[in-house]
Amino acid sequence: MNTFRFLSAKAALVLALSLGAVAGANAAGKEALPYAKDPAVRAVQQQVYDVVHRYETALNAGDTPTILNLFAEDSVAEWNDKPTYATRQQKIDGYNALFSIAKFSTVFAYDSINVYGNTAVVRTHHHKGAAVIENGKKVLDFNREVFVLTKINGVWKIVLYTFNTNPRQGEG
Secondary structure (H helix, E strand, O other): OOHHHHOOHHHHHHHHHHHHOOOOOHHHOOOOOOOOOOHHHHHHHHHHHHHHHHHHHHHHHOOHHHHHHHEEEEEEEEOOOOOOEOOHHHHHHHHHHHHHHEEEOOOEEEEEEEEEOOEEEEEEEEOOOOEEEEOOEEEEOOEEEEEEEEEEOOEEEEEEEEEEEOOOOOOO
16 A cells, blocks of 8 residues: 555645755754644644654664654655665665664754644754764764655554755755
């Protein structure tokens, strides 16, 4: 089952626009999370944030099983210079290989947390100067991430995780 086929034309358009959007509280250098003022919207944004924050925590712990439980069954992960990880086993192999060479202490800066019904788009980046220990050596880590989530049986799950590297972070 492909989760993306359930997106309405409007949600698909909003998703496409969100992926290209550059505005956000953290993009302006503020540390506050980019929540809406409306309490109902904010509550849903906080649920979505919780999933991405759990991903961040598991990434820093090198915890592949926890990361995999945050993904929907038919999800994909697309990383720089790697093939698309479309199956559970591909994601297991990819994260295990990553954690065998790298130790993270990443803190995501949240550029946007947008929710459109049962679909959410979260854009993050790593703070300037973030580093990862890769093969025992400190390496600067300049990632920008996009998480697309959908609500499945009342639970937010990641359906797409992708990132790219760019030394200019939080700008737009």
